[in-house]
Amino acid sequence: MSDNTNLPPRFRAPSALSWVVLVGFAAFFIQGMIASDISVDRLVRGASNLVRFVGQAVPPDFSRMPNIADAMLETMNIAVVGVTFGCLFSVPLALLAARNTAPNGVVRTLARFVISVARTIPDLIWALIFVVTVGLGPLAGILAIIMDTIGFAARFYSERFEEVQKGPSEALTATGGGRLSVIFGAILPESFASMTATSLFSVEKAIRSAVTLGLVGAGGIGVELSTAMRLFRYDQAAAIILVILVVVVAFEQLSTSIRKRII
Amino acid sequence: MTPAIAAKDLCVSYGKLDVLRGVSFDMAEGQGVVLLGANGCGKSTLMRSLNGLEKLTSGTIHIHDEQLSTARGRQLRQIRRGMGYVFQQFNLVPQLNAFQNVLLGAMGRHSMGLLSCLSLTAPAQEREGALHCLERVGMADRALHRPSELSGGQQQRVAIARMLMQAPRVVVADEPIASLDPKAGREVLDLLWRIVREEGLTMLCTLHHLELAQEYADRILGMKAGQIEIDAAIADTQTDQLNALYTGMTRVDAKPTEVAA
Numbered sequence: 281m282s283d284n285t286n287l288p289p290r291f292r293a294p295s296a297l298s299w300v301v302l303v304g305f306a307a308f309f310i311q312g313m314i315a316s317d318i319s320v321d322r323l324v325r326g327a328s329n330l331v332r333f334v335g336q337a338v339p340p341d342f343s344r345m346p347n348i349a350d351a352m353l354e355t356m357n358i359a360v361v362g363v364t365f366g367c368l369f370s371v372p373l374a375l376l377a378a379r380n381t382a383p384n385g386v387v388r389t390l391a392r393f394v395i396s397v398a399r400t401i402p403d404l405i406w407a408l409i410f411v412v413t414v415g416l417g418p419l420a421g422i423l424a425i426i427m428d429t430i431g432f433a434a435r436f437y438s439e440r441f442e443e444v445q446k447g448p449s450e451a452l453t454a455t456g457g458g459r460l461s462v463i464f465g466a467i468l469p470e471s472f473a474s475m476t477a478t479s480l481f482s483v484e485k486a487i488r489s490a491v492t493l494g495l496v497g498a499g500g501i502g503v504e505l506s507t508a509m510r511l512f513r514y515d516q517a518a519a520i521i522l523v524i525l526v527v528v529v530a531f532e533q534l535s536t537s538i539r540k541r542i543i
Numbered sequence: 544m545t546p547a548i549a550a551k552d553l554c555v556s557y558g559k560l561d562v563l564r565g566v567s568f569d570m571a572e573g574q575g576v577v578l579l580g581a582n583g584c585g586k587s588t589l590m591r592s593l594n595g596l597e598k599l600t601s602g603t604i605h606i607h608d609e610q611l612s613t614a615r616g617r618q619l620r621q622i623r624r625g626m627g628y629v630f631q632q633f634n635l636v637p638q639l640n641a642f643q644n645v646l647l648g649a650m651g652r653h654s655m656g657l658l659s660c661l662s663l664t665a666p667a668q669e670r671e672g673a674l675h676c677l678e679r680v681g682m683a684d685r686a687l688h689r690p691s692e693l694s695g696g697q698q699q700r701v702a703i704a705r706m707l708m709q710a711p712r713v714v715v716a717d718e719p720i721a722s723l724d725p726k727a728g729r730e731v732l733d734l735l736w737r738i739v740r741e742e743g744l745t746m747l748c749t750l751h752h753l754e755l756a757q758e759y760a761d762r763i764l765g766m767k768a769g770q771i772e773i774d775a776a777i778a779d780t781q782t783d784q785l786n787a788l789y790t791g792m793t794r795v796d797a798k799p800t801e802v803a804a
Binding site: 457 | 594596620621622623624625626627628630632633634635636637638639647648650651661702705709
């Protein structure tokens with residue numbers, strides 16, 4: 281074979297920074313493996329425990345179904361009420377945060393900050409905060425869902441507002457319409473379908489969060505589940521998990537079919 | 544009589560690029576003027592600045608004696624209300640039907656503002672007005688169609704109805720037929736000029752077709768490189784002179800041979 285130096289290299293040497301990142305990641309990974317004490321022995325024992333858990337969980341015990349249904353209803357209440365207020369609050373917040381609708385840079389930065397705080401703090405931590413402030417029960421759950429929804433919906437609404445075509449807004453500005461007129465006349469109608477889709481995603485997300493919120497005492501079916509687990513009533517826990525599964529899947533199916541209809 | 548539009552020494556620069564370099568002209572009330580010029584000569588910038596959509600670097604614009612160039616907020620909106628704007632790309636709200644789009648033309652006109660032009664809250668009289676505007680452009684039977692269900696020519700008709708709904712005194716039409724095929728373009732231009740003449744409006748319209756300009760306009764303004772090169776009553780303009788506007792340019796979109804042939 282001839283020695284052709286014009287051939288492109290098979291491998292381009294990474295930059296110094298890439299090396300640092302790569303080595304750092306590898307070190308962190310190895311340290312993680314050691315620290316969490318992963319061994320084949322533990323995994324094998326875990327597997328046999330899982331078999332025992334499943335053995336005790338089957339058949340599921342539906343004898344407490346009325347209580348489970350009540351708790352599930354409470355979870356859905358938390359999700360629906362929380363997501364409705366969350367979406368409602370998201371609209372003005374998103375308008376203040378979007379480049380083309382914000383009154384000025386200061387307000388925009390502030391609104392974006394509020395939205396990113398709502399998003400960065402996980403829903404369970406919001407729930408913990410509200411359990412401390414308003415006490416145990418569904419109200420804490422609702423407030424947590426509102427914050428979680430704002431972090432999600434307001435961000436996507438405002439991104440949608442920024443994507444609307446410039447022309448129609450400009451046409452309304454040219455007729456002498458003020459900022460609010462342009463928002464209601466062009467920007468909101470143009471964004472409506474996408475906002476509905478985002479809101480439906482929020483509902484799906486809220487149902488899933490609301491299930492776990494009970495684990496920290498913020499009301500709903502999570503309370504039932506954590507109680508059953510702590511009392512080693514795995515058959516009751518299995519019944520609760522099945523109910524959650526059915527409801528969440530049903531909600532997702534419903535929201536998907538509505539979304540398909542709109543878009 | 545004070546002119547409907549009085550533009551004096553308009554300059555617009557983007558950084559080092561001078562788009563308008565001292566444009567001055569007056570338009571008497573009821574006059575129909577066609578503005579000609581090659582792509583990139585500053586026509587659109589001029590049109591946009593007449594509505595305050597483009598900020599002037601220097602110069603003054605008066606619309607019916609009201610100073611547009613320094614107007615802000617409420618005062619600017621007030622002047623814009625009296626000025627209809629027809630866009631090359633129609634700029635209808637895609638999610639609203641023709642009727643709702645026309646209603647939006649009333650946007651600035653009412654003390655109720657916003658509520659007077661949303662189809663849910665508009666008073667019956669405004670709704671009748673909007674339908675009447677659609678009738679005048681021959682689109683009443685398409686009132687419930689969305690822009691995507693209409694042809695380009697039909698969309699521009701709806702945009703003209705929206706302009707009518709605004710009840711303006713001055714109309715600025717920025718290449719109203721440049722996106723349309725020749726036949727539809729001809730029909731739409733015919734309609735636009737007929738309505739402008741019937742209502743006694745003042746119109747400044749940019750076109751790329753010399754023969755159409757000569758057919759409709761009272762007067763022709765010709766722009767080249769950000770300045771007015773030609774300003775003449777229609778009887779005094781010569782085709783050669785107009786063709787010269789399009790020579791020495793880098794792009795060939797304006798086809799100077801079209802008229803010479």
